[in-house]
Structures are given as structure tokens and as C-alpha cells.
Amino acid sequence: MKAWFARRYGGPDVLCLEDMAMPAPGPGQVLVRIHATTVNSGDVRIRGCNFPPGMKTLGRLALGWNGPRRPVLGTELSGMIEAVGSGVVGFAPGDAVYAFPGMRQGAHAQYIVLPETGAIAHLPAGLDVHTAAALCFSGTTALHYLGKADVRPGQTMLVLGGSGAVGMALIQLARHQGIAVTATTSAPNLPLVQSLGATPINYRSVDLARLGQRFDVVADTVAASDFATAQTLLNPGGRYLAIAGGIREMLQSLRPGARGTRMIAGPAAESRDAVIALGRLASEGHFRPHIERVFPFAELPAAHAHVDSGRKRGSVVVSVID
Ligand SMILES: NC(=O)c1ccc[n+]([C@@H]2O[C@H](COP(=O)([O-])OP(=O)(O)OC[C@H]3O[C@@H](n4cnc5c(N)ncnc54)[C@H](OP(=O)(O)O)[C@@H]3O)[C@@H](O)[C@H]2O)c1
Secondary structure (H helix, E strand, C coil): CEEEEECCCCCHHHEEEEECCCCCCCCCEEEEEEEEEECCHHHHHHHCCCCCCCCHHHHHHHHCCCCCCCCCCCCCEEEEEEEECCCCCCCCCCCEEEECCHHHCCCCECEEEEECCCCEEECCCCCCHHHHHCCHHHHHHHHHHHHHCCCCCCCEEEEECCCEHHHHHHHHHHHHCCCEEEEEECHHHHHHHHHCCCEEEECCCCCHHHCCCCEEEEEECCCCCCCCHHHHHEEEEEEEEECCCCHHHHHHCCCCCHHHCEEEECCCCCCHHHHHHHHHHHHCCCCCCCEEEEEEHHHHHHHHHHHHCCCCCEEEEEECCC
């Protein structure tokens, strides 16, 4: 089988397509033939050793000093069960699935072995393989932060970065929870953000400090603001979600802000329950990742280059099968 390897940190040119031994599922494991995966902001952060401020040393300690310790990147996928190990009861060869290896990675390959009790679920009827491949990275992040923010129906939320994968997931999943959402983006993406049910704001022409509006939650997906600056945007008791924050935000989040405001930061939990919930939400029409482009597997480095631009809209999918 073939897989894309990042054996050192750097630009998309460090990626090499290599042959590797076909993995075999052990007891309790399943072998998935991957049909589609994504290249997301997490993949390019790891490939480029481009971690949030203050996280570089920690990132290299956790993920590999001179290059990724797990050189096959890729956090999410859809595909088909090819084989199962002994004791597997929940899946059988031929089952269509989607999965979230998350920080275990390995989805930029033709096959992957996963534990059947991990973040893997049957593909809900009516969901195409590209959409299914793009559910989990953005969706689990949005669900994690909405849960931590303890959002309630009738509350208001400002999303900074409404046209990114995480921003678009936040808009849809918050709207489903009865939250009125306003979201920033640039002029070309205003209609896209509006189509999701958010009130769009062009961040290049509107000064948020002069908006004259306050929100129960400010979800900052692009480090466009900070907790101190966001005070003018927060209602008393409001929450600032530093989704793209680093070590400073994690430390600051230990202390409450003025007027009962608080900051929430840190890595989103990777949960099997969230992955299953996202499939249900997608099949019910409450969450549909926007797929901007689909790259063939052979052009995965071009997908990295596109995500590196910081301008992608929603998700970039890679089709692994012809
Ligand atoms: N804490 C966690 O566990 C966790 C999990 C997942 C992701 N993240 C982080 O969350 C961040 C966002 O991830 P993502 O996948 O959503 O990124 P992404 O899809 O690559 O974001 C690209 C989008 O950001 C928009 N953007 C850039 N600068 C902006 C600004 N100043 N104001 C408003 N929009 C802006 C761009 O829109 P324009 O072209 O219109 O500017 C573009 O559509 C990343 O830093 C990622 O590392 C954290």
C-alpha cells in the first residue's frame, strides 16, 4: 500500500509518497480501506512545525523533535472495512465507515488499522464519502468548545473566522443549539457564511471595537483577538473561546476575567461519542461540512500548499480511491 510520509518538518515538499507494508488488524481491530481524507489546519501545523505561540518546544517534545514521530499524517477519513481482527463484533468487511484517528493520525494512506472501540462509526445513510471524511476534525472541536462554553438556547455568539473549517462547524452546530450567530470573514466569503445562517461581518472593513454589540460567547478560531480586547465584545459572564490559542491562553484561562467573563482554551477532546453524534447531526441535516476542493491522492502536497495559504474555505478533501 502507499502512504504520504513527512519524515522531517518543512513545507509541502517534505511529503513523499512511499510504499509500506499492508497493516494487519490484531484482536479487536479493523482494517479500513480509506476512500477519502482531509488536509486540515492540524496536518499543516504538524508538517510545518508551526504550533501556536509558546507551544513549539512542547509540540516537538510531544510529536517528534526533528520530524513527526508519526510520519503519516491525516486525522480523519471515510472508507470501507476490509478485514477485521479476532473478537470484533461491531463491524464486518464491506461496512462503510468514517473515523477520527485524531492525534494518532495515519489517514494519509490507502489503509489504516483502528481499534473497533475507537472513534469509528458506520456511515449514516445518505452521507457521501467526501462529506463523511470531513466531519470530525472541525466537528469535534466545535462540539467540545460549545460544551465547555455551556451555551444555552437564546444566547448570542460571535465567531471570528467564520469561513474556516472550525468556524463553519461552530456556526452550524451553535445554530442547531438555538444560538444566534454573527461571524467575521472577508468580502468573498460573506455569502457563504450567511448561507449557514450567521450574520456576516467583513473583518477587513468593520472595526469590531466600534461594533456596539456584545455577545454571550466570542469564539476566536483564528487568534484574531485576545481575552483583554474581547472584553468590549462580551456580555457579563461571557466566554472567550481561544480555539487557536497557545500556552499563554491556557495559563490565562485558569483565572476569571472581569464581570464574570472567562476564557476557555486548550486542545479539544477526541471522543467516540462526539464522532457518533456528528454522523447523526449530519444525517439529520444539522451539520454539513463545506467542501471547497477535492484533490486526488497523488496531489496531496498541493492540498497542503492550499491549506498553508490560510485562505481555505471550509474543508479540503483528498480522494484516496480513483
Ligand atoms: N484547540 C483545538 O483543539 C483546535 C482544534 C482544531 C483547530 N484548531 C485551530 O483552530 C484554527 C482554525 O482552524 P481551521 O481548520 O478552521 O482553519 P482554516 O480552515 O485553515 O481557516 C481558514 C479561514 O480563516 C479565515 N481567516 C483568516 N484570518 C482571519 C481573520 N483575521 N478574521 C476572520 N477570518 C480569518 C480565512 O478567511 P478569509 O480568507 O476570508 O480571511 C479562511 O477561510 C487553527 O489555528 C487550528 O490550529 C484548534
